[in-house]
Structure formats: C-alpha cells, structure tokens
Amino acid sequence: MASTVTDPQDISIAWQLQIVTYTHLSFLTIMVHDWLILLDQEIEYVWRRKWDIGKVLFIISRYGTFYDLPIRLVTHITPYGAVNHSTCSILYKIANWTSILCISVSEFILLLRTHALYSGSKWVSIPLSIVYTVGTVTGIIITARYLGTTTLGPPPSPLFIGCYIERDDTIISIDFLILLVFELIVVILTVLKGFRDYKSGTPLMRVIYRDSVFFFLVLFAESLSAILTLALAPVSGTFPPPSDD
Secondary structure, X not given: OOOOOOOHHHHHHHHHHHHHHHHHHHHHHHXXXXXXXXXXXXXXXXXXXXXXXXXXXXXXHHHHHHHHHHHHHHHHHOOOOOOOHHHHHHHHHHHHHHHHHHHHHHHHHHHHHHHHHOOOOHHHHHHXXXXXXXXXXXXXXXXXXXHHHOEEEOOOOOOOOOOEEEEOOHHHHHHHHHHHHHHHHHHHHHHHHHHHHOXXXXXXXXXXXXXXXXXXXXXXXXXXXXXHHHHHOOOOEOOOOOOOO
C-alpha cells in the first residue's frame, strides 16, 4: 500500500530528493554561466578552426553535459504520475550513458594533455593509456550491470515527483573510484612535471599546472560526495547525483 503524504519517512526522503533537484539545477546554472563568459574565446579558438579530432573531443566533452543534465533535471521536476516508469527507464539509461561518454572523452583529453606535457614520452603515455583503457572498459561494464539491476516504478506517494527508483545497486560507486584513481595519477604526473618546469616554464604552462591541481581537488570533493551519497542515502529515490561531466 502506498504511504500517506503525512508519513514522516516519506517527508524526509522527499526533502532529500528535493535537495538533489536543487543540486542538479545549480550544476546547470554554473555550466550555463561558464559557457556564457567563455563563449567569445570558444568561438575564437574552437569554432573558427578547422575540424579535427581535438575539436570533436572538445564539443562532446563541452556540450554532452548540456544534454545530460537537463534530462536529469526534467525527470526530477515532472509532476506526480505525469511520466510512466517505462519512459523514466529510457531517460535514465540515456542520461547515464551520456555521462559515461562525456567522462570518457574528458579523461581522454587529459591523457592527451599529459602526453603532450611529457613530450610524447612512451614511458608515460603507454602506462597511462593502459590505465585509461582498463578504467573505461571497467566503467562501461559496471554501468551496464548497474542499469540492468536498477528498476524504476510509480512513486509511492504524491510527495515524490519525477522518476522514482525502486531498487538500485551501489556498485556504480566503483565508477567514481576509477575516476578518482585515474585523476590522481594524472595530477601526480602533472605536479612532478610542474616542479621541474614551473620556474623556467611559460605563463601558459604555469596556468596549466595550477589549474590541474585545482581541478583535481574539485573533482575529488565531487566524486567523494557522490560515493558517500550512494553509500549512505536511501536505496529508493530519483536519479543519483550526476557523474563528473
């Protein structure tokens, strides 16, 4: 029997899910703000250059999340009963696979950047490529298993708007761990290179080294929060926090 709207547990979970909705909305707001303030540079240095693999990778990484996050947000704010669980399941899979694509492309860009920092050294590029490949394949397998065991159904109470997960698997947290390991390796390689080149390097290289460390710290905090959320949050609910888009 469905819970009543006065059930304290329902009210508590509904409030937690509302926080997740606000988090998605804040991420989308930050993304749009970042896109607007950098649009002139993007047009100058990306859109006006000829098409190549670098431009394709950038576009996928940059705009894939503009496809992913709105889907997640819409599934959170859809009125009670307005979307059936079959549609929710399709949207859920699209959002998760889009996240995997964007993350894989973004990490590949970091791999190429590290390759360039070390002037194409095979002693760095080959091991890092192996780690990237193993991590990506493992992440795909884990995501497929996660989506295969996750079931969505009708919300048990009008308090729960959007798509409702009846059962899922915390195995998806391994994806975040894989991401952290790869990022840790990249930032260590970057810092080691930076220590040797920081004083003699160009201002551009100093910015790259500085921003790499800052990016890792932000990513670490986000991934850690996602892992803790998956480990401690209720099993039922709506879409989990987005992956690192």
